[in-house]
Structures are given as structure tokens and as C-alpha cells.
Amino acid sequence: xxxxxxxxxxxxxxxxxxxxxxxxxxxxxxxxxxxxxxxxxxxxxxxxxxxxxxxxxxxxxxxxxxxxxxxxxxxxxxxxxxxxxxxxxxxxxxxxxxxxxxxxxxxxxxxxxxxxxxxxxxxxxxxxxxxxxxxxxxxxxxxxxxxxxxxxxxxxxxxxxxxxxxxxxxxxxxxxxxxxxxxxxxxxxxxxxxxxxxxxxxxxxxxxxxxxxxxxxxxxxxxxxxxxxxxxxxxxxxxxxxxxxxxxxxxxxxxxxxxxxxxxxxxxxxxxxxxxxxxxxxxxxxxxxxxxxxxxxxxxxxxxxxxxxxxxxxxxxxxxxxxxxxxxxxxxxxxxxxxxxxxxxxxxxxxx
Amino acid sequence: xxxxxxxxxxxxxxxxxxxxxxxxxxxxxxxxxxxxxxxxxxxxxxxxxxxxxxxxxxxxxxxxxxxxxxxxxxxxxxxxxxxxxxxxxxxxxxxxxxxxxxxxxxxxxxxxxxxxxxxxxxxxxxxxxxxxxxxxxxxxxxxxxxxxxxxxxxxxxxxxxxxxxxxxxxxxxxxxxxxxxxxxxxxxxxxxxxxxxxxxxxxxxxxxxxxxxxxxxxxxxxxxxxxxxxxxxxxxxxxxxxxxxxxxxxxxxxxxxxxxxxxxxxxxxxxxxxxxxxxxxxxxxxxxxxxxxxxxxxxxxxxxxxxxxxxxxxxxxxxxxxxxxxxxxxxxxxxxxxxxxxxxxxxxxxxxxxxxxxxxxxxxxxxxxxxxxxxxxxxxxxxxxxxxxxxxxxxxxxxxxxxxxxxxxxxxxxxxxxxxxxxxxxxxxxxxxxxxxxxxxxxxxxxxxxxxxxxxxxxxxxxxxxxxxxxxxxxxxxxxxxxxxxxxxxxxxxxxxxxxxxxxxxxxxxxxxxxxxxxxxxxx
Numbered sequence: 001x002x003x004x005x006x007x008x009x010x011x012x013x014x015x016x017x018x019x020x021x022x023x024x025x026x027x028x029x030x031x032x033x034x035x036x037x038x039x040x041x042x043x044x045x046x047x048x049x050x051x052x053x054x055x056x057x058x059x060x061x062x063x064x065x066x067x068x069x070x071x072x073x074x075x076x077x078x079x080x081x082x083x084x085x086x087x088x089x090x091x092x093x094x095x096x097x098x099x100x101x102x103x104x105x106x107x108x109x110x111x112x113x114x115x116x117x118x119x120x121x122x123x124x125x126x127x128x129x130x131x132x133x134x135x136x137x138x139x140x141x142x143x144x145x146x147x148x149x150x151x152x153x154x155x156x157x158x159x160x161x162x163x164x165x166x167x168x169x170x171x172x173x174x175x176x177x178x179x180x181x182x183x184x185x186x187x188x189x190x191x192x193x194x195x196x197x198x199x200x201x202x203x204x205x206x207x208x209x210x211x212x213x214x215x216x217x218x219x220x221x222x223x224x225x226x227x228x229x230x231x232x233x234x235x236x237x238x239x240x241x242x243x244x245x246x247x248x249x250x251x252x253x254x255x256x257x258x259x260x261x262x263x264x265x266x267x268x269x270x271x272x273x274x275x276x277x278x279x280x281x282x283x284x285x286x287x288x289x290x291x292x293x294x295x296x297x298x299x300x301x302x303x304x305x306x307x308x309x310x311x312x313x314x315x316x317x318x319x320x321x322x323x324x325x326x327x328x329x330x331x332x333x334x335x336x337x338x339x340x341x342x343x344x345x346x347x348x349x350x351x352x
Numbered sequence: 353x354x355x356x357x358x359x360x361x362x363x364x365x366x367x368x369x370x371x372x373x374x375x376x377x378x379x380x381x382x383x384x385x386x387x388x389x390x391x392x393x394x395x396x397x398x399x400x401x402x403x404x405x406x407x408x409x410x411x412x413x414x415x416x417x418x419x420x421x422x423x424x425x426x427x428x429x430x431x432x433x434x435x436x437x438x439x440x441x442x443x444x445x446x447x448x449x450x451x452x453x454x455x456x457x458x459x460x461x462x463x464x465x466x467x468x469x470x471x472x473x474x475x476x477x478x479x480x481x482x483x484x485x486x487x488x489x490x491x492x493x494x495x496x497x498x499x500x501x502x503x504x505x506x507x508x509x510x511x512x513x514x515x516x517x518x519x520x521x522x523x524x525x526x527x528x529x530x531x532x533x534x535x536x537x538x539x540x541x542x543x544x545x546x547x548x549x550x551x552x553x554x555x556x557x558x559x560x561x562x563x564x565x566x567x568x569x570x571x572x573x574x575x576x577x578x579x580x581x582x583x584x585x586x587x588x589x590x591x592x593x594x595x596x597x598x599x600x601x602x603x604x605x606x607x608x609x610x611x612x613x614x615x616x617x618x619x620x621x622x623x624x625x626x627x628x629x630x631x632x633x634x635x636x637x638x639x640x641x642x643x644x645x646x647x648x649x650x651x652x653x654x655x656x657x658x659x660x661x662x663x664x665x666x667x668x669x670x671x672x673x674x675x676x677x678x679x680x681x682x683x684x685x686x687x688x689x690x691x692x693x694x695x696x697x698x699x700x701x702x703x704x705x706x707x708x709x710x711x712x713x714x715x716x717x718x719x720x721x722x723x724x725x726x727x728x729x730x731x732x733x734x735x736x737x738x739x740x741x742x743x744x745x746x747x748x749x750x751x752x753x754x755x756x757x758x759x760x761x762x763x764x765x766x767x768x769x770x771x772x773x774x775x776x777x778x779x780x781x782x783x784x785x786x787x788x789x790x791x792x793x794x795x796x797x798x799x800x801x802x803x804x805x806x807x808x809x810x811x812x813x814x815x816x817x818x819x820x821x822x823x824x825x826x827x828x829x830x831x832x833x834x835x836x837x838x839x840x841x842x843x844x845x846x847x848x849x850x851x852x853x854x855x856x857x858x859x860x861x862x863x864x865x866x867x868x869x870x871x872x873x874x875x876x
Contacts, residue, residue: 205740209740209741210736210739210740210741211732211733211736211739211740211741212739214725214729214732214741215732217721218718218721218725218729221718221719221720221721222714222717222718222719224714224715225714225715225716225717225718226718226729227677227697227715228675228677228697228707228709228715228716229729229730229783230697230698230701230730231729231730232698289718289720290720
């Protein structure tokens with residue numbers, strides 16, 4: 001039990017399980033979407049619709065866009081909180097961004113896209129700081145604060161657009177740059193995916209290598225003990241909400257450009273719940289103090305690949321929600337009973 | 353008839369036979385009871401007995417098997433081998449309900465009351481008298497009253513438990529046990545959260561219950577209490593019988609040597625001399641709980657100032673306010689002449705004022721994190737560059753601390769929750785003591801910790817004092833205060849009512865100061 005290999009498996013058993021599930025779903029999809037007219041079995045798999053360039057590009061873009069805000073949610077969940085406002089915030093940011101480009105709202109000046117992005121990011125920092133302040137300093141439960149956000153931001157966006165769609169086709173400024181930046185490709189991969197990888201590395205550094213991450217994990221477990229160790233818990237919690245809001249804003253930009261027009265009443269609906277599902281499936285505990293970047297990434301990816309499978313194989317798309325629900329429940333149950341540890345324990349060893 | 357020849361000397365007086373005070377057959381008799389969990393032998397061939405109207409003190413270090421033995425009696429774990437007889441009949445206690453039916457009741461160290469329910473509701477929890485499917489409040493209160501009267505708890509049974517002091521809550525626990533018609537009452541560290549006065553009340557009550565024919569097993573780390581009330585003391589060590597002392601033999605030294613298995617010349621290390629310079633001065637300090645309170649004192653370099661008081665006197669609150677985790681309405685404090693802002697943890701830590709808090713599990717440690725992560729949580733800046741943690745140096749340093757503080761763990765990568773209470777406390781101490789404290793506040797440093805680990809902690813505290821650190825040691829353990837302190841400050845209702853010098857030390861003097869404030873304030 002003490003070999004480096006078993007230690008490795010013990011430490012990453014959740015991630016290992018998820019990777020297994022991911023591979024299983026991927027192979028399932030490859031097999032059933034194989035090209036039956038190809039020469040030979042292997043060739044038929046390689047030519048499957050799942051492995052087609054278009055599907056992989058699409059999938060990686062989705063993983064990127066969903067992954068970005070799921071990472072933010074993961075940090076908030078590790079702090080012992082929750083952010084229900086993510087989806088609404090994304091609708092709101094998308095709306096405001098397009099108003100910046102078109103200048104078609106009385107209160108919002110039309111500005112070029114580069115300063116617009118800057119203003120939006122600054123604004124998301126302020127929103128996150130407000131959430132963090134209300135939650136950590138004023139001590140209103142995170143659920144309540146962000147529930148207000150869930151209702152408020154979407155309502156605001158709907159009010160501003162008079163509950164219609166807003167696009168950027170009549171933008172006052174040149175938008176070629178932003179289109180190329182957000183919907184284009186870098187090294188042959190969608191920009192969203194590349195951005196996601198970069199953000200993964202940053203969040204990995206923050207959570208697993210930096211002092212901030214250690215503090216976050218500590219206060220997620222036991223806020224009082226963290227405070228008694230001299231940690232400024234209010235600042236750390238607020239920082240987690242700020243990161244979550246900023247990542248929601250970044251993701252909102254990708255989604256806005258991807259959908260080309262924002263319908264505030266449905267844009268980003270339930271995204272916060274997808275993020276929570278991905279994080280929980282990836283091993284984050286809603287009680288806080290537990291979670292890894294690899295887990296969150298894998299959890300989000302599993303959910304999106306499942307979705308992709310349902311689309312490709314032509315299963316009833318309504319049923320995909322049921323599958324998602326079962327996978328999450330199964331994942332949490334496996335974790336609850338520590339099935340992986342039971343499997344990895346040698347049979348002759350008894351419990352100490 | 354065939355049995356007769358097998359016991360020929362039944363009526364022949366045995367040469368070693370002496371008349372025992374208790375001729376009654378024992379109420380409870382355990383013979384050769386063993387219990388193992390996997391490869392761990394928690395109890396091995398333990399014999400134990402208790403008669404009605406007897407108080408037996410059960411002592412032993414943590415891990416000696418006391419709690420396993422109690423869990424066997426409580427039906428939580430059945431014994432692996434051995435026999436239990438209750439009222440002469442062999443019994444198997446397979447589940448907690450069975451223990452309850454036999455008349456075995458427990459009062460646990462941690463209070464298990466629901467503080468959103470009133471006293472009567474707690475006493476008869478899950479056994480409430482019902483009427484038309486609803487709880488019959490009137491009958492419930494009528495049932496609770498005589499029990500409360502018997503315990504001398506003159507309170508309305510409708511009082512919410514959250515409004516009671518720790519001592520009163522402990523009495524409600526006992527009321528719960530009494531209401532089940534207990535024949536055998538097991539008190540597990542019943543006084544660990546009680547003040548001196550409340551402890552006395554409880555001990556008197558236990559004596560009275562004994563007079564009414566109840567058998568009582570009294571488990572405590574506080575040997576002076578065991579000495580005071582036990583008729584017989586029974587020791588456990590490493591899961592085996594460590595011996596028995598009868599009423600005449602009970603003494604502190606004998607109990608300690610029975611528990612530790614060797615003689616203990618000195619529990620408390622010798623006090624070191626004190627410098628004359630003041631390190632820590634506190635003036636007119638009050639706390640959120642006692643905003644009208646007033647604490648003024650100063651501690652010199654190398655001095656250990658003990659702090660006594662009843663539970664709820666505001667000692668822990670004062671400690672938390674001085675450390676800065678709580679804000680406080682008024683007062684000034686200074687370290688080496690430099691004034692500190694109230695309610696700023698960062699500033700306290702920067703000036704070397706540290707607190708090892710009362711509740712290890714809630715405020716001292718993050719149980720799920722490793723020993724390494726706990727040890728460096730307050731000093732991560734030392735192990736990081738540009739906010740990136742240097743895992744290698746963190747690992748090496750905490751490995752050194754592990755050895756230096758004698759934490760019994762194979763590696764620093766284990767979660768703190770896997771350690772015993774004593775070792776957990778050593779992790780808390782190492783966390784702060786390695787930062788060269790100028791003022792170190794210990795709040796109940798040895799609560800629930802066995803004698804062996806206690807001594808190590810005392811030695812660590814004295815070593816720290818020798819470096820010139822000013823030490824404030826809050827404790828409810830009278831012996832510890834008297835044995836360790838240079839001076840003892842006594843708190844009462846948020847106010848420091850007096851400081852005793854070493855030649856004025858006595859339990860009585862402390863008690864007088866601890867209660868006098870309430871009489872003066874009520875008369876004024």
C-alpha cells in the first residue's frame with residue numbers, strides 16, 4: 001500500500017474514476033458513431049462522427065466556454081460558498097457588451113471593443129467584490145446573496161433590452177478584431193479552448209501552488225480556525241467571488257460572440273447549475289475545503305461529452321438531462337462510499 | 353447433588369480471607385473481557401466489578417481502553433470474548449437500547465443536549481408523553497419537575513437549554529439519565545467543562561445518588577476529584593487491568609503511577625525565576641460578552657500568569673479579544689511598551705502575541721488538513737516566495753518540528769484528525785511556539801489530554817517561559833494552575849477580581865475571588 005504507484009492512485013482516485021468514465025463515454029460514442037462504410041474496423045472508428053474535425057472543434061470550444069466559468073464556481077465552492085448568479089451574470093454581461101458596441105442604449109456610451117472588454121472586466125471585479133463583501137463581511141448566506149443576483153442581473157438585462165434580443169450587427173465600431181479574437185482559432189484550436197487552458201494553468205497555480213489556495217482550502221474546511229491562524233478570511237473569500245465573476249465575464253464574451261445575439265431571458269439559463277454539477281462531479285464538496293482543478297475540468301468535460309454523445313447518436317435530447325442527473329448522482333454515490341478505495345485495498349489486509 | 357464434592361472447602365475459611373465492606377454480590381461484573389478491532393487489541397482480559405451504592409473511579413491515559421470498555425457496556429461494540437454479568441445473570445448487550453433496558457445510563461463528556469428545546473423536552477427526548485399524537489406539554493413538565501428538584505436544579509422545565517450554564521446543562525444530562533431509572537450511572541469526564549463551584553455541586557450530587565443505592569462509574573482525568581469521591585479506583589493501562597486501589601489506598605501519587613506504570617516524581621516542572629521587566633500590559637480591557645468588565649494586569653518576561661474563574665467568567669473571551677479575533681469595546685494593551693490596536697489579529701501576530709485557543713477542533717486546527725499544512729498555516733509567508741509555496745522547505749521544517757515537539761506520528765502528511773488529543777495539542781503548540789512568541793496565551797492547554805502528554809506540554813510551556821516569553825495560561829484545572837503559575841489572576845463576570853502571589857495560593861482564595869464579584873454587583 002505504500003508504493004509510490006499506489007500512493008499516486010490513492011491521491012488521484014477521484015480523478016482516475018472520472019477519467020475512466022470520460023474514456024468510456026468517448027469510446028461508446030466513437031463506436032456507435034463509426035463510419036460503417038469505411039474499410040476495416042479501426043478505420044471505421046477513426047472516421048467516426050465523434051472524431052470528425054468539426055465535432056472535436058465544436059466539443060473543445062464548448063469545453064472551453066463552459067470550463068472557464070466552472071473553474072470560478074469551483075473556487076467559490078471550495079471556499080464553502082456557492083454562486084447562483086453566474087448564468088444571469090453572463091446574460092447581463094453579454095447584453096451590456098453589445099450595448100457598448102452598438103451604443104443603442106441611452107445610458108451606455110458606444111465604445112470600441114477593446115475598452116469595452118476592459119470596462120466589463122473591471123465591472124465584473126466590482127460585482128464579485130460586492131458579492132464577497134456581502135457574504136464574508138456582512139455575513140449574509142452566499143445562497144441568498146447570489147440568488148438575488150440570479151434574479152436581479154437577468155431582470156436588469158431583460159429590462160434594458162425590453163425583453164427582446166440584442167445583437168451587434170449594427171455595431172458602430174469595427175468588430176472584425178473581436179470576432180477574430182473570440183471565435184477564431186489559435187494553433188488550429190478554438191480560441192475559447194486555448195483561453196480555457198491558460199486559465200486552467202492560472203487557477204491551478206492559485207489553488208494548488210500559492211498561499212491563496214492553501215488559505216482557501218483551509219477556510220473552506222474551518223473558517224474559524226483559519227481566522228485564529230491570522231488569515232484574513234474576508235479578503236480570501238471576496239477574492240474567490242471576484243475570480244468567479246471575472247471568469248463569468250470572460251466566458252460571457254465568448255458566449256455572446258458565439259450566439260451572435262443575446263436573448264436575455266434564455267441566454268445562459270441554468271449555467272450556474274451546470275457549473276455546480278461539473279464541480280461536484282469533479283470531487284468538490286459543497287461543504288467546502290475540497291476540490292482540485294483537474295477534477296473540475298474532468299467533471300465539466302464529462303458532462304459536455306455526455307451531451308455530445310446524446311446529440312451525435314440521436315438519442316432523445318430531453319433524455320440527456322436524465323443521463324446527466326444519473327451520472328452526477330452515481331459519481332457522488334461512488335465518492336460517498338469510497339468505492340475506489342475499497343477496490344484498491346488488497347483483499348488480505350484488514351481494517352486497522 | 354453431584355456438585356457437592358466439587359466444592360469441598362466452601363465453608364472453610366481461607367487463610368487469605370478478610371472481611372470485605374461490600375458483601376453484596378456485584379451489580380455488574382465483567383470477567384476476562386477482550387475486544388479487538390482488526391489487529392488492534394483495544395482491551396485484553398479485563399476484569400471489572402461494581403456493586404450498588406458504590407462509586408468506582410475509572411482512570412487511565414487516553415487510549416488505555418476506557419472508552420472501549422464504556423462502549424461495551426453501552427452496547428455500541430459487543431466484546432470479542434469474555435462475559436458480562438448484570439445482577440448475577442449473564443447478559444449480552446448488543447445495542448444501546450439493551451443497555452438502557454438493563455438500567456445502564458451514560459453522561460458523556462460532550463454535552464448532547466438540543467439547545468433549541470426546553471429542559472423537560474430534552475430529559476424525555478423521544479420518550480415524550482403523548483396525547484392525540486401530540487406531545488402533552490403539561491404532563492411532560494410534571495414529570496420533569498421532581499427530577500429537577502432532586503438534582504437541586506430550581507428551574508422552570510420550560511426554560512430553553514441554550515440559556516443554561518455548562519454546569520446546569522450537565523445536570524440536565526444527569527436528569528436525563530435518572531429519568532430512565534438508572535441502576536448504573538456512567539459519568540465520562542463530567543466535570544471537564546465545569547467551573548470549580550459547579551464541580552463541587554456535581555460531586556455532592558454524585559455522593560447523594562450513591563447514598564440512594566446507585567452504582568456510579570466516574571471517569572476523570574482530574575485525579576483530585578476521583579480522590580474526593582471514589583470508594584474504589586480501578587486503573588486501565590494499554591487495554592489491560594492496571595490494578596485497583598481501595599478507599600484507604602487512594603492517593604494522587606498511587607493513581608498516577610498506576611496509570612503511567614512507573615513512579616512519577618514530579619508532574620509539574622520547576623518554575624523558573626522571573627525577570628523584572630514587563631512584557632505585556634493590559635489595562636481596563638473589556639469584552640463583547642462583558643462590556644462593563646474590566647481587566648488590568650501585566651506579565652513579566654518569563655512569567656506564567658495563571659488565570660482562574662468560573663465557566664462564563666469571560667476568560668476565553670478576554671483571550672480572544674487580546675489576540676484580536678474578537679473586537680472589544682474598551683481597553684489598551686501593549687507589548688514591550690508598544691501599544692497595539694484592539695481587534696486586529698494581524699497586528700497581534702506581527703507583535704508576537706499568539707493564542708492557542710480553548711477549542712482545538714473548532715479554532716485551533718483544521719482537522720482534515722495534514723499536520724504539515726496545519727503547522728504552517730499561520731506562517732506560510734516564511735515558506736513562500738512571491739506567494740508561491742516552497743513545498744520542499746515546508747516539508748523539511750515541519751519534519752523537524754514534529755520531532756522537536758514529540759508529536760507521535762510517522763509523517764507530517766497525515767491528517768491531524770488521525771492524532772490523539774495530546775498530539776493534536778502539540779501540533780497547535782508547535783504552530784505558534786516556533787514563531788518566537790513574546791506573549792503566548794494558552795486557553796485550557798491540557799483539556800481532555802492524558803497525563804503523559806500533559807507533562808510534555810507543561811515542559812514545553814516552561815521551556816518557552818525560559819526564553820523570556822510572557823505567558824498567560826487560562827485553566828479550569830486547579831492543580832494545573834497551582835502547579836504551573838507564578839501568579840494567578842482570577843476573573844469574575846468579565847472583570848479581573850484579583851491577582852494572587854505564589855505564597856497566597858490556595859483553592860479557597862481563588863474561589864473567593866471567583867465568586868465575590870457577583871455578590872458585590874448584586875448588592876450595589
